[in-house]
Amino acid sequence: MRKIKYILLLIxxxxxxxxxxxxxxxxxxxxGKRVYDYADLLTNSEEERLEExxxxxxxxxxxxxxxxxxxxxxxxxxMEFADDFGDEGNFGYGSSENYVLMLIDMDNxxxxxxxxxxxxxxxxxxxxxxxxxxxxxxxPDDCYKAGETYLDEAYDYICYGExxxxxxxxxxxxxxxxxAVVSGIVLLVMVSGAKTKMTVGxxxxxxxxxxxxxxxxxxxxHTTTTKHRIESSSSGGGGSxxxxxxxxxxxxxxxxxx
Amino acid sequence: xxxxxxxxxCGADMKYDAEAKKLSCEYCETSLTVDEAKALExxxxxxxxDKDSEEVVDETNEADSYGEAGDFIKYKCATCGxxxxxxxxxxxxxxxxxxxxxxxxxxxxxxxxxxxxxxxKITKEKAKEIYYTWxxxxxxxxxxxxSQSTLEKMSAIYVPFWLYDYGANVKMRAHCTRVRSEVRxxxxxxxxxxxxxxxxxxxxxLKIPADASQxxxxxxxxxxxxxxxxxxxxxxxxxxxxYMAEKYNFTSEEMAKRVEARVAGYISQExxxxxxxxxxxxxxxxxxxxxxxxxxxxxxxxxMLTYRYKGKEHIFAINGQTGKLVGKRPISAGKCLxxxxxxxxVFTLISSLVGVFVL
Numbered sequence: 001m002r003k004i005k006y007i008l009l010l011i012x013x014x015x016x017x018x019x020x021x022x023x024x025x026x027x028x029x030x031x032g033k034r035v036y037d038y039a040d041l042l043t044n045s046e047e048e049r050l051e052e053x054x055x056x057x058x059x060x061x062x063x064x065x066x067x068x069x070x071x072x073x074x075x076x077x078x079m080e081f082a083d084d085f086g087d088e089g090n091f092g093y094g095s096s097e098n099y100v101l102m103l104i105d106m107d108n109x110x111x112x113x114x115x116x117x118x119x120x121x122x123x124x125x126x127x128x129x130x131x132x133x134x135x136x137x138x139x140p141d142d143c144y145k146a147g148e149t150y151l152d153e154a155y156d157y158i159c160y161g162e163x164x165x166x167x168x169x170x171x172x173x174x175x176x177x178x179x180a181v182v183s184g185i186v187l188l189v190m191v192s193g194a195k196t197k198m199t200v201g202x203x204x205x206x207x208x209x210x211x212x213x214x215x216x217x218x219x220x221x222h223t224t225t226t227k228h229r230i231e232s233s234s235s236g237g238g239g240s241x242x243x244x245x246x247x248x249x250x251x252x253x254x255x256x257x258x
Numbered sequence: 259x260x261x262x263x264x265x266x267x268c269g270a271d272m273k274y275d276a277e278a279k280k281l282s283c284e285y286c287e288t289s290l291t292v293d294e295a296k297a298l299e300x301x302x303x304x305x306x307x308d309k310d311s312e313e314v315v316d317e318t319n320e321a322d323s324y325g326e327a328g329d330f331i332k333y334k335c336a337t338c339g340x341x342x343x344x345x346x347x348x349x350x351x352x353x354x355x356x357x358x359x360x361x362x363x364x365x366x367x368x369x370x371x372x373x374x375x376x377x378x379k380i381t382k383e384k385a386k387e388i389y390y391t392w393x394x395x396x397x398x399x400x401x402x403x404x405s406q407s408t409l410e411k412m413s414a415i416y417v418p419f420w421l422y423d424y425g426a427n428v429k430m431r432a433h434c435t436r437v438r439s440e441v442r443x444x445x446x447x448x449x450x451x452x453x454x455x456x457x458x459x460x461x462x463x464l465k466i467p468a469d470a471s472q473x474x475x476x477x478x479x480x481x482x483x484x485x486x487x488x489x490x491x492x493x494x495x496x497x498x499x500x501y502m503a504e505k506y507n508f509t510s511e512e513m514a515k516r517v518e519a520r521v522a523g524y525i526s527q528e529x530x531x532x533x534x535x536x537x538x539x540x541x542x543x544x545x546x547x548x549x550x551x552x553x554x555x556x557x558x559x560x561x562m563l564t565y566r567y568k569g570k571e572h573i574f575a576i577n578g579q580t581g582k583l584v585g586k587r588p589i590s591a592g593k594c595l596x597x598x599x600x601x602x603x604v605f606t607l608i609s610s611l612v613g614v615f616v617l
Contacts, residue, residue: 171613172606179605187598190398196584200483202524207462211528214427215458218434222452227445 029089036085039069039106041143050147057151061158063119064091064099067147071106078105078112078255083245086114093117097249100158102135102150104143111139112255113150115240120252122158124240128254131157139258260336261361263295263499271337271358273500276378276578281496295496335360347471350416350503359499370505370555372493376485378414378501378559378578385412385561385576388583396587398594400567403587408565414578416498416557417479418470418506422517423551426525427460431543434536453536459529462551463521467558468513470506474560475573476516481584482577485558489579493557503557510553522546 034054035047042050054065066086073081082103091099098117105112113131115123123131131153138146240252263272265283272281272290282289290298331346335353342360344351349365352358380388386409393404402408432455439448465487469479525546533539559578564571567588574585 168614172610175609175613176602176606179602179609182605183598183601186601187594190396190597191589191594196481196586198481198483199582202461202463202527204484205463205466205524206528207464209462211459211461211532213457213459213532215429215456216532217454217456219454219456220451221454224450224452226448226450228448230441230444230446 034065035067035147037067037069039071039104041069041104041106041140042147043144046144046147050144050151053148053151057155057159058093061155062093062096062098063117063122063154063158064093065151065154066091066099066101067104067150068101069104069106069143073105073107078103078108078110079114079243079251079253080246081105081108082112082114082253083249083251084247086116086251087245087247087249091116100154102147103255104139104146106140108257109140110255110257111135111146113154113253115252116249119154119158120240120242120250123154123252125252125254127157128252132254132256136256136258260333261299261363261495262336262358263290263299263496266290266298271499273359274377274497276381279377281499290496292494292496295499296494299496333360333362347473347505347507348502349505350498350501352502359501361495361498361503363495365505372418372557373554374490374556375416375493375497376487376490376556376558376579377497379489380559380561380576380578380581382412382414382561384581385414385578388576388581389561389563389574392583392585393587397597398589399587400590400593403565403567403572408563411565412561412563414501415560415562416501416503417474417560418504419467419479419556419558420470420506420508420510420513420517420553421465421467421556422463422510422514422521422553423465424463424517424521425460425549425551426463426521427458427547428525428529429545429547430457430459430526430529430533430541431455432457432533432539432541434533434540435538436535437537450537455533455536455539457529457532459525459532461525461528463524466517466520467556468517470508470510470513470555471504472507473504474562478573478575478584479560482558482560482575482582485577485579490556498557501559506555510555514550514553518548518550521548 032055033051035042035051037047050067054067058064068082068085070081076084082101082105085103086099086101091097091101093099096117098119099115100119100123101114103110103112103114111132113123113128115128131150134149134153135146138149242250242252245251263281264270265272265286265288267283267288268286270283270285272283272288272295274280274292275282275289278289280289280291281295332341332343334341335356335358337358337360338353338356340353340355342354344362347365348362350359350361353360389409389412390404393399434453434455436451436453437448438451439446441447467479467483467485469476525548526544529544530539530541561576561578563574565574566572570588572585572588574583576583
């Protein structure tokens, strides 16, 4: 019995050793690697520069930034391919799962930006749309520029917080506008508060006997019934739409064909 | 007949003191209760009548109030003999020349004598203080409204009121519903039960006041309520010494309409409040029946201040018993602008600082 157990274990180990080159051939995950250029759209020096840029911003953003290119989507859609790639590589800053991944998928001819963790909330649908507007100016002719634009934008949005990006002047202007409204309301309250109100009522002058109820009738007559189909509630605008990848993880994101 | 109450000690004018609740002389500190003053006045009157009853009786009447010029009546000050004019409704005032209190007693004698009166409890100092603190509270009140010279213009007036007792009854018919809903499958079922509701409610309302003087704005007088009727005493002339007083312009019948509208509102409200426990209540028919039980003529104490500001008249009144103030603080445009831009500056600064540093 014991021998059989060892043999079984041996077979499993052997299997793993034999299978690993196959897996490795498909995906070369490497610790600290941020740019996976399988479609070879970037030169080596471009790859290095993007790699460096991505690493330099991730601590401040507490988010990892990946760039992935492929010319074989393995029959998946761009979204599925991007999500699965991140899930399998177990990407995420520190112990979190905060990362953003841009896939340039030459197979589906689509750019997909995939988000997880906190990045989902920072990169809302409308922001991803804005990012894609800029990125698509360079895809597929200048993928280095596309990568750089993607890192610039994603970093800006995430480091700026969940609010719309504004300058100090913009904030002051907004505060001025808000204060103008609030001051107006306060002033209105001050102006209207100057009047005395009537404070006596029915109870003030009512005799000690109170009210006498001479007749009290509540007669049930009939019942009417109406029915309505229950409408499913639709979600409000703004925010980020999410989906589950095949591994079950929650992803946000958006893409565009080229 | 013009009356003043003279100090038995020094002969100076005596005035009713709201704090001491007595008539007092400001020179020799003699004080008399209302009953004592009344008794003293009656003996004096008796003596005077005894002395020159035959010769002067007709002349006194003529001399005291003779000639009517439109709404104004001439009379002679009982202290200095100056000829003065008042309008026909004034019952107590001051001589323009010597400042002594003049009580035009025939204006409130006979059937026009008030049955009851609530004496002033708020002194002039207290009234000024109440008004001053109230004005101060209004950040937008122009400064001249609480200057000393304005405060001095405040006058204490006994305002004639009718107090009405009413029996009230309301019969109401209402259509009410109770709504219950349930979900079955993809549908929501709403069941509405309908009820026919009838109510017959009655109540007694006692001593509802309505001011009977034309000069006093009704809305201001209404807001002075409530008065504490527990402190009401039988009317005596000496209470008016040192105060202004008006006699009523409107009879109890003339004022009844206003009070009836009020009572009808009250009883309807009471009737409606007995209908509860429904999702919706729609009153379909309402019938109010009122019975006037009694109306009595009383004088209630009011501090008044009328002030003209930028062509508009502002009226302030203080309940002379409870100190409740009625009035609308005037608004200074300059102060409004100052506050607006001040607040704008401060709010903008604070929110910007918070905004820039936190975000």
